[in-house]
Amino acid sequence: MVIKLYNTMTRKKEEFIPLKPNQAGIYACGPTVYNYAHIGNLRTYVFEDTLRRMFHYNGFALSHVMNITDVDDKTIRDSQKEGMSLKGFTEKYTKIFLDDCAALNIQQPDILCKATEHIPDMISLVQRLSDKGYAYKSGDGATYFNIAKFQGYGKLSGIDLSGLKAGARVASDEYEKESLSDFALWKTWDQKDGEVFWDSPFGKGRPGWHIECSAMSTKYLGDTFDIHAGAVDLIFPHHENEIAQTEAATGKPWVRCWMHAEHLLVDGGKMSKSLNNFYRVADLKEKGYDPLAYRYFCFTGHYRSQLNFTWESLTAAQRALENLRAEIAKLRSSEGGKLGTDPTPEGEKMGSSEDKDITGWKDKFLSAINDDLNLPQAIAVLWDTVKSSDLSSAQKLALIGDYDRVLGLNLLESKKDSGLPAEVEQLLRKRQEARTAKDWAGSDAIRGQILALGYVVEDGKGGQTVREKKFGE
Template sequence: MTLRLTNTLTRRTEVFQPLVPGEVSIYCCGVTVYDLCHLGHARSYIVWDVLRRYLIWQQYRVTFVQNFTDIDDKILRRAAAEGRSMEEVSESNIQAFREDMKALNILPPDQSPRATQCLDGIRSMIAELEAAGAAYSADGDVYFAVMGRPDYGKLSGRSLSEQQEGASGRLHSDEESRKRHPFDFALWKGVKPGEPSFPSPWGQGRPGWHIECSAMVRQELGTTIDIHLGGSDLIFPHHENEIAQSEAANGEPLARYWLHNGMVNVDGEKMSKSLGNFTTIRALLASGISAMTLRLFVLQAHYRKPLDFSRDALDAAATGWQGLNEALGLGLSTTFTAALGWANVAASAQPAPGHDVGLEPSREAFVGALDDDLNTSAALAVLFDLARPLRALARRLERGSEASGEDRALQGRWQLLTELSGVLGLELELSSSSPSETSAGPDPAQIQALISERLAARQEKRYPDADAIRDRLRSDGIELIDRPDGSTEWIHRPQSGGPPRG
């Protein structure tokens, strides 16, 4: 069996062959850190986490790089609105991102470069492009000359002639009028009043969005990588521009395989802040949805297709996860394993987990599913099939039934289920805390008083005091969720590992 992936660049499903046998270099477009992560980010990063886990499971040495865009118009606008610095906004959202990814059991990247920490590489690449005639400066700005790249549009399928026709009448602003062509894009932006800036051969300013990723790919992974990942909304113009500028500077292909995940729809409509159906990861988890339910929900759809989000769909995923969770918990219950004699079996010389002859078809079906362009839906079907008798056994044992010889022989099935679930990043979630533990919850009145004190500190721009209150609450297991309307909600995450309540 051989891994096959749908390559956006060629519009074909191709056999994956890395540049270096046994090694895989991956660059995943990260977030612009001006706000909390939303369901769309969860969908994208869960899927790419499975790809990475699967490659590692197949014995590849994987280098996974995911960047942070920590200077951008959106960050600057948020900083101005909140009376904070660009660095403060970026740092707080980077920390929130890491917490959200950890909550979703997403492996941290091997490297997490930031745009502001790659300025030398950015300036160097821009200078190379200008020297090669692929870029030009204009009043402190530097633009990439798209018309110099006849293959521009090869990723998105948009031809230059089509773009020329669609660009008529666009040269209306001062910035646009400095361009030679409407669809040339900024590599360096000259300084504007009140904005942070950095020195460059073209004057004070800051990098454009697209050049950041090209420079960070080259800095961390070299001129050509195996796989470039992102959402389908990045195909044009971001990834198209990455290809143009990287290949003009390096003279080599940027990436051999381009993979893009589909967008998220909420109750049949595209998720959008303007539509009011925008949902953050933290809000979802705060509403009582477990992290593993969210992972399973995402993986039920093929990564390239739209993901339809609704309460009914989430409830169905929760039911499915409950069954898998029960099966996974069977082998970790000392009561059940003692009744089954699994502890003695595990201590004896046995075949490697999941390699019972009778289970090989399940393993092969799982591998075949993920080899088929990461068909996580079919892979989940294998897990449900493995879990079915284990879940039934757990329920019989709960009712006090005696274990039979056939039941004792199910350990290999449980081991394989655990192994394959781990490839999808699905791990056992502990049950709720005992009644005695849940009765001693936090004091809502005290928490609300601290929230009010923090709000006052923020309004008076005493941000260290506000952060200290947040840290104090977090140390007690209280996570604050700041809403766009200025209100703050909270969630209690017990230190025992039980589910959140608030």
């Protein structure tokens, strides 16, 4: 089936045609590891994860590369503030970032590359630019890219350089550049950098911000590759500058499709520390939310739309996920346990005659995700499947397992049946006694005690049953 993706460069949804059949090379801008990632950052990585999973679902082989920016102004500044070495400092935040990703079931890219481990690659790229006349050294020793020499600057962002002079933020104080728009390829060491520097033909210093992405993406994916992804704020100047320096160096078209995720808003506005609406995965956990509820929440809006985060909407997502799990548990029990924990682990054993009913459903799901990753639509297909009256429980479970290869919500992961706490068991016995004696007040009081322990008692025809309480119950 055709895959359509929106390309920021052309501002259109286009059929995705890979450079090599059934293979895709993807470069995704990763984090600068100087602080904790917030949920807005993570939205972008959830998006990239679904992109990755969508390709796998379509049977593509993937080279998915992500960088870790572990040297820049902020990492240097804040590592000094925390009294740590740059390496120790960035490793700390890299680990936290990866843990957060794991909590959201974001799969690791095939190649995770650190800027500091690719300095020679960057130096040789700057050298090439220098040899071709695109770079110049300013009075302070830093090496800059000369934008005036590059045809087509601004083609991604649509920015008009002549209008930039009226811009609000133009830092003209720091360095001596020929043009305000020129950007650093190699920065000169200064005292504030302390121990952090590398020797290079351009002097002692460190790479500019953009050069790492050009150097590492072409190293691992070639001079031209399929997709470059990131969040919208990177369109300008980061990606614009990357294009300039990469295409200037190679003389070839670089990225075939640019994909950008929109921002997460909080209470209708930008997340900011001063508004105290700067949330981390740890904050969600602390409030009792399942991190995967945040993943589900991300799927309720399209990646190219701003999505408004509120606690109310996260709660809705949490409840929806719990309801989904409850439905799945019912499907399982109606299968009488004859299935294992995962009826079709790969979801690929379809196609046998009895499963022909489900290919129509699979097509619906595939159409949704192949249409520029329409996850809200895919979620709707999931619910329609769960509620369909035309499918058997086994078929539904097979489909859910299949969809979940893309959704990554661990829908078929069976909860370890850890059993009830002894305290709850005891209360249940006491409550049963009270009920036999028709002591309703006593029975209700014990129900309250059990609820306080996190369990809900329900009285059905076969007596009382317990389940874990739902969020907010």
